[in-house]
Amino acid sequence: MRLAFDVIGGKEGAVAVIEGTDKTAAKEIMERHKNVQAVFGKVGERRGEYRLYKLKLLAGKPSEVVHRESGLLFKLDPRKVYFSPRESTERQRCAELVGKKENILVLFAGAGPLAIAIAKKQPYAKVVAVEKNPAAVKYAQENVKLNRTMNVSVLKADAAKFKSKEKFDRIFMPLPEGATGFLPVVKKLVKPKGIVYLYTLSHEKTLFRDVKGLDSWKIVGQQRVLPYAPRVWKVRIDLRPI
Ligand SMILES: C[S@@+](CC[C@H](N)C(=O)[O-])C[C@H]1O[C@@H](n2cnc3c(N)ncnc32)[C@H](O)[C@@H]1O
Structure with a gap:
């Protein structure tokens, strides 16, 4: 499977965000990446003043995550706030x-x-x-x-x-x-x-x-x-x- 996706989170727990709503692909991502707790599909472009994607849950259980980047930690829920790794x-x-x-x-x-x-x-x-x-x-x-x-x-x-x-x-x-x-x-x-x-x-x-x-x-x-x-x-x- 060659599928581009973003991972937001870290070793302790993460969510993956894919283009489209392919549930088989979503399950495969969860099998391959054990830290991924949920996979969302983007439904359309970012919208509104808060610049959020409408995200459809395709697999797993959604949760807040703590993203790790350059030695920094960012806690967030990608359904509620803009974030781009x-x-x-x-x-x-x-x-x-x-x-x-x-x-x-x-x-x-x-x-x-x-x-x-x-x-x-x-x-x-x-x-x-x-x-x-x-x-x-x-x-x-x-x-x-x-x-x-x-x-x-x-x-x-x-x-x-x-x-x-x-x-x-x-x-x-x-x-x-x-x-x-x-x-x-x-x-x-x-x-x-x-x-x-x-x-x-x-x-x-x-x-x-x-x-x-x-x-x-x-x-x-x-x-x-x-x-x-x-x-x-x-x-x-x-x-x-x-
Ligand atoms: C493209 S996002 C960037 C967020 C952040 N800088 C980042 O890189 O993750 C733009 C942000 O501006 C906020 N925003 C939009 N209009 C605003 C306004 N009039 N005043 C304050 N914040 C606003 C949105 O809620 C969103 O969080």
Whole structure:
């Protein structure tokens, strides 16, 4: 059987997520991978504000899992919160960008993986993580404790309404399907010499050139992150305010 699937979790327990709803394939995955407690099938694309897949249980018993990545632990239930194990390289890349004692804002923080990866790498940085999905906020708070990254504050808020007296050296915006619309909010939050990391989607033919709404920003970096759809990439564009 050659079937691509994501595993979220660790040796103590994991769930696998496959494309489609093949129950025979799901059972085979459970037989081969003893740590996999449940197999879900993706029914359609990620949907809604919380960016969740509709997941159909194909085999086993669903449960919360603790995902292990780069020495970090992320507890979560993939039915309730966004999480992609494929983004681990990008998380580490982002963590490398941050300097000592910087003030960092992670909007659209989910269960906290990016904020925690940054906070672990730079323990003297102050990281604020903003998320709207209450289930994700709960996991992010638990994950901060699990990883002993007490330099992360998790706030349940709508990024569109987020206000702060302090300005930030770096702001991460990992919401490819709409982060551009939040740039006016972010403009008020970033320091004059700060950097904003915007995630968005870009077609292979016009890579990086087809991103609109960046008129009052200077592009200072570009990163292809992951394939998103046929000939469409999830990309990161690094911006300084003008
Ligand atoms: C693509 S996911 C990224 C999550 C996380 N950064 C990660 O990498 O696992 C985007 C997240 O933004 C959250 N979100 C969407 N709109 C939001 C808003 N207006 N304010 C705050 N969070 C929002 C969703 O609930 C979701 O958890």
